[in-house]
Structure formats: structure tokens, C-alpha cells
Amino acid sequence: MTQSAPQHLTKIVIVGGGTAGWISASMLAFKLRNQLCQVELIESADIGTIGVGEATIPPFITLLRNLGINEQDFISKTQGSFKLGIEFANWREKGQQFFHPFGDFGPKLDGHDFYQCWLKSQAMGDNTPIMDYCPTAIMAYQHKFMPPFMAAADSPIQLSNYALHFDASLVAKYLRDYAQGLGVVRHEDTVVEVHNHNNGFIKALQLQSGKLIEGDLFIDCSGFRGLLIDKNLNVKYQDWKQWLPCDRAVAMQTKKVAAPVPYTQSTAEDAGWRWTIPLQHRTGNGYVYSSEFCSDEQALTTLQQKVIGMPVNDPRVIPFSSGRREHFWHKNCVSVGLSSGFLEPLESTAIHLITRSIHFLLVNFPDRQCKQSLVDEYNRAMAWDYEYIRDFIILHYCSTQRNDSEFWRWCQNMSIPDSLQQRISLFKENAIARHDLDQLFKPESWQCIYEGMGIRPQTYNHFVDLSDYSQLFSNMQSAKQRAQQSVSSALNHEAFLKQFCPAATPTPVNKKGA
Numbered sequence: 485m486t487q488s489a490p491q492h493l494t495k496i497v498i499v500g501g502g503t504a505g506w507i508s509a510s511m512l513a514f515k516l517r518n519q520l521c522q523v524e525l526i527e528s529a530d531i532g533t534i535g536v537g538e539a540t541i542p543p544f545i546t547l548l549r550n551l552g553i554n555e556q557d558f559i560s561k562t563q564g565s566f567k568l569g570i571e572f573a574n575w576r577e578k579g580q581q582f583f584h585p586f587g588d589f590g591p592k593l594d595g596h597d598f599y600q601c602w603l604k605s606q607a608m609g610d611n612t613p614i615m616d617y618c619p620t621a622i623m624a625y626q627h628k629f630m631p632p633f634m635a636a637a638d639s640p641i642q643l644s645n646y647a648l649h650f651d652a653s654l655v656a657k658y659l660r661d662y663a664q665g666l667g668v669v670r671h672e673d674t675v676v677e678v679h680n681h682n683n684g685f686i687k688a689l690q691l692q693s694g695k696l697i698e699g700d701l702f703i704d705c706s707g708f709r710g711l712l713i714d715k716n717l718n719v720k721y722q723d724w725k726q727w728l729p730c731d732r733a734v735a736m737q738t739k740k741v742a743a744p745v746p747y748t749q750s751t752a753e754d755a756g757w758r759w760t761i762p763l764q765h766r767t768g769n770g771y772v773y774s775s776e777f778c779s780d781e782q783a784l785t786t787l788q789q790k791v792i793g794m795p796v797n798d799p800r801v802i803p804f805s806s807g808r809r810e811h812f813w814h815k816n817c818v819s820v821g822l823s824s825g826f827l828e829p830l831e832s833t834a835i836h837l838i839t840r841s842i843h844f845l846l847v848n849f850p851d852r853q854c855k856q857s858l859v860d861e862y863n864r865a866m867a868w869d870y871e872y873i874r875d876f877i878i879l880h881y882c883s884t885q886r887n888d889s890e891f892w893r894w895c896q897n898m899s900i901p902d903s904l905q906q907r908i909s910l911f912k913e914n915a916i917a918r919h920d921l922d923q924l925f926k927p928e929s930w931q932c933i934y935e936g937m938g939i940r941p942q943t944y945n946h947f948v949d950l951s952d953y954s955q956l957f958s959n960m961q962s963a964k965q966r967a968q969q970s971v972s973s974a975l976n977h978e979a980f981l982k983q984f985c986p987a988a989t990p991t992p993v994n995k996k997g998a
């Protein structure tokens with residue numbers, strides 16, 4: 485069989501300079517080393533970015549490390565703060581709250597998962613909440629912070645993990661400088677027309693200035709507009725409203741009034757939920773709601789009544805539809821970011837999906853033909869990620885016990901995807917939180933939402949009975965003590981920020997809404 489050399493891409497063109505555009509440009513430029521092919525990005529000064537998207541999950545730290553970006557410098561320049569997890573209030577019932585920490589609950593004991601030992605202790609009559617053992621949760625609630633790499637090798641803090649909060653507009657600017665430093669060519673211009681080849685592949689983009697930008701592969705990071713994937717290639721959108729009823733958000737920033745806490749807050753309201761994201765200089769707030777159960781005016785009033793601190797911008801209503809593109813990659817166009825789909829920000833997963841898109845693109849890197857087998861593989865991998873996260877988010881809604889508003893009554897009675905139903909049954913009947921390959925959320929995350937929402941399995945893992953229970957319980961008590969002691973040596977979160985990554989004075993950036 486004869487082999488032919490691949491017809492290398494010569495130019496990748498990215499449309500959009502929001503978080504998706506600049507993460508894509510950074511990852512591609514880093515990997516391609518400005519040698520294999522050129523990367524160019526077009527961003528419009530007339531069309532703003534979405535301007536929200538300020539909470540992340542731990543893989544974002546991995547992204548920074550993979551790109552060789554200094555974490556302290558990044559946090560300083562993006563007014564960032566640390567995030568140890570998410571506090572959920574009023575989700576199960578009004579007045580109840582629980583924490584979803586990043587990191588493990590506790591160490592393995594006699595070879596058993598800590599969670600299974602804890603389940604047995606509950607079955608034996610103990611009622612210590614699992615978060616009392618969890619170093620990440622203990623640290624969060626004491627408003628402290630220490631990254632595992634600063635803790636002693638045998639410290640329980642090694643079981644914790646963290647992510648970041650940041651100012652989205654400063655992140656785009658930071659990554660723009662980074663990507664341009666790696667040779668990415670930036671055009672500040674607006675795409676006004678798309679030219680296609682006869683086979684439907686995109687050939688070139690006509691810019692307002694008169695320039696024509698040709699390319700072999702196009703990355704659509706144009707946000708909800710979906711300029712290439714939707715408007716030009718007409719790829720359909722799967723709407724998941726039957727499972728994720730929220731379709732609007734009202735967002736507003738307020739002045740900082742207190743030290744930033746090291747976690748995101750998610751507070752359930754009558755027709756959705758409200759986020760609070762503390763940064764070094766201000767707080768991001770928003771109410772995600774369903775337009776079927778709440779008007780924009782009602783949502784705005786709720787948000788204004790609940791925020792603490794003076795507003796620093798006008799509130800903005802952002803419509804969206806949860807779902808995904810039927811094909812994320814079609815012909816020679818890959819959609820990344822909001823153009824590819826949207827899952828509401830309850831677990832801060834959208835920015836992660838951007839990095840996954842480029843990761844899968846690099847794993848399945850095409851030549852100029854964009855062979856269908858490669859495109860299919862990419863689309864399969866992305867669809868799996870989207871559906872996995874979708875199920876995780878739905879779990880928060882469908883397991884509510886609230887019946888005090890029409891919205892929550894609807895959630896209690898909603899139908900759920902079979903894939904989620906299977907997971908819940910497996911967990912309830914067998915205490916197994918499915919272990920998927922390459923999963924984003926570890927079993928601990930699922931266990932935490934189940935427990936927080938009041939879904940406790942009927943049993944625990946049989947193997948735990950192989951160990952002597954009094955010894956196991958005593959080991960649990962010392963794990964708890966060690967976790968508490970280790971946190972006592974951590975700095976207060978704000979003091980940590982001031983010492984290691986104090987906010988740099990932000991440069992004014994274009995904050996025009998999309």
C-alpha cells in the first residue's frame with residue numbers, strides 16, 4: 485500500500501475574540517509552534533463579547549500549566565480569586581445548603597473508598613456529615629486557602645483541588661497577549677460575508693475593511709451568533725429545554741463589600757438560581773431563570789433585592805437555549821464556545837468545554853481534506869462530553885424536594901434522559917457512582933450532589949465489611965482531626981491573594997455586551 489504525505493493545513497482562521505477565541509488561539513499556537521501552520525484571529529470591535537463566564541473548574545489550572553502560563557501572574561492580571569468548590573443553597577429545600585468541593589472526601593481506609601466507609605458509619609448510626617472530613621470543604625468554610633503544592637507531602641490538603649474565578653474581559657486580553665506572543669495574527673475587523681468552495685467548504689471571509697482572509701480550517705468562536713456553523717453552514721441545534729428549563733439570565737456586577745470567599749455561591753430562587761462570584765475588585769452576580777415561570781422584570785427585581793454592594797454596571801438580560809449543535813465540526817468548520825452549544829453555568833463547565841474542543845481537535849488534527857472519519861470521531865467525543873455534563877446538571881434540578889413554586893414543582897415532575905435515570909438507579913440500589921473513562925466529574929462529585937439533594941443509597945460497598953468497623957471508625961475520626969489541623973495552617977483566602985497574587989490595576993477593556 486502506498487502512503488502519501490498529509491496535505492498540511494496552511495492556515496487556521498478563528499472568528500471571535502472572546503474567551504473561546506483566545507483560548508483556542510493560545511492552545512493551537514502553543515501546539516503548532518507557529519511552524520506547522522499559521523493561526524489568524526478576527527475579532528470585531530463593534531460586536532462585544534458575552535462578558536460573563538467567570539467561574540472555572542480545576543482543569544483550567546491544568547490548562548494554564550500546559551500553556552506554561554504563570555498562575556500568580558495570571559491571577560494578578562485578571563483580578564482572580566481561588567475557587568474550592570460551589571455552595572448550593574435552597575436547592576433541595578429552602579433553608580438547606582450543601583457544598584460541592586473539588587477534591588476527595590478523605591483518604592482510602594484499609595483499601596476502601598472513604599465515601600463507602602462513611603456510608604457504613606451512617607448505617608451504623610453515626611451522623612457526622614461527610615463534609616466534616618473533607619479538607620477542601622473545611623478550608624472553604626473557614627475562608628482559607630492553600631494549594632496542595634504548598635502543603636506538606638503527607639498533609640490532607642493534598643486531597644484538595646482548586647480552580648479560579650476571574651474577570652472574563654481581562655482573561656481574553658491576557659490570552660490575546662499570550663497568543664500574539666506565540667505568533668497568532670490578529671485582525672480587528674468584522675466578518676461581513678463568507679465565501680464557500682463548490683463542495684460547501686469555507687474558502688474565505690470577507691471583512692468590513694475590504695480584506696479577504698482565506699484559510700483551510702475555520703474555527704467558529706463567534707458566540708451565540710454562530711456566524712459560520714449556523715448562518716453559513718446551517719448546522720441544526722438540539723434544544724434541551726425539556727430537561728433544562730432555564731433560558732435566560734440577568735447579570736450584573738457589584739462593588740466588593742467583603743473579603744472574597746474561596747467558592748462560588750449558587751442560590752436557588754423561585755424560578756431558577758442565582759450566582760455570586762467573588763473577585764478581588766468586584767463581585768459577579770446573576771440570576772438564571774426560566775422565562776416560562778418568570779418575567780425579565782421579576783428576575784431583575786429578585787436580583788437587585790438580593791445582591792449586596794452597589795452596582796458597577798447596568799444589569800443585562802442574556803437569552804440562551806441549552807443544547808448543542810448536531811455536528812460540532814462540519815466540513816472545514818469547527819464550532820467552539822457558545823457557537824457550539826450551551827449548558828447553563830451551574831457547574832461552571834462552559835470554559836472547560838472550550839479547552840476540550842481544542843484538545844479533541846489536536847488529537848484528531850486534520851489535513852486540508854478534513855476526512856469524514858476524523859470529523860465523526862471528533863463529533864462523537866464532544867457529544868459525549870456535552871451529554872455527560874447535561875446529565876450532571878439535570879440531577880440538581882430533578883432531585884429537588886421543593887414544591888413552593890410552580891418552577892420547582894415542574895422540576896420535580898420532569899422527565900429525565902435514560903442515561904441519567906440509569907445512573908440514579910445504579911447509585912440508589914448499589915451505592916455505585918459510575919466510573920467513566922476520561923470523566924470530568926469524579927464519583928465524589930456525583931456522590932456529593934446525590935447526598936446534598938437527599939439521595940442516599942440503600943446500601944454500601946460489601947467489601948467494607950471485610951474491615952473491623954471500630955478500627956475503621958477510629959481511622960475516620962483521626963482523618964477528620966488531621967483534616968481540621970491541616971487547614972489551621974492555611975492562610976485566610978484574602979491574605980493568600982494579597983501575599984501571592986495581588987490584583988494588578990486593570991487596563992480598561994471593551995466591555996460592550998454581545
Ligand SMILES: Cc1cc2nc3c(=O)[nH]c(=O)nc-3n(C[C@H](O)[C@H](O)[C@H](O)COP(=O)(O)OP(=O)(O)OC[C@H]3O[C@@H](n4cnc5c(N)ncnc54)[C@H](O)[C@@H]3O)c2cc1C
Pocket residue numbers: 499500501502503504505526527528529531532533534535536537538539540652673674675676705706707708709711733735770802804820821822823829832833834835836998
Ligand atoms: C449567563 C452566563 C453565565 C456564564 N457563566 C459561566 C461560568 O461561570 N463559567 C464558565 O465556564 N462559563 C460560563 N458561561 C459561558 C462563557 O461565558 C462562554 O463559554 C465563554 O465566555 C465563551 O464565549 P465565546 O467566546 O464563545 O463568545 P463571546 O464572548 O460572545 O465572543 C464572541 C466573539 O465573536 C466576535 N464576533 C461575533 N461576530 C463577529 C463578526 N461578524 N466578525 C468578527 N467577529 C465577530 C465578537 O467580537 C466576540 O469577540 C456563561 C454564559 C452565560 C450566558
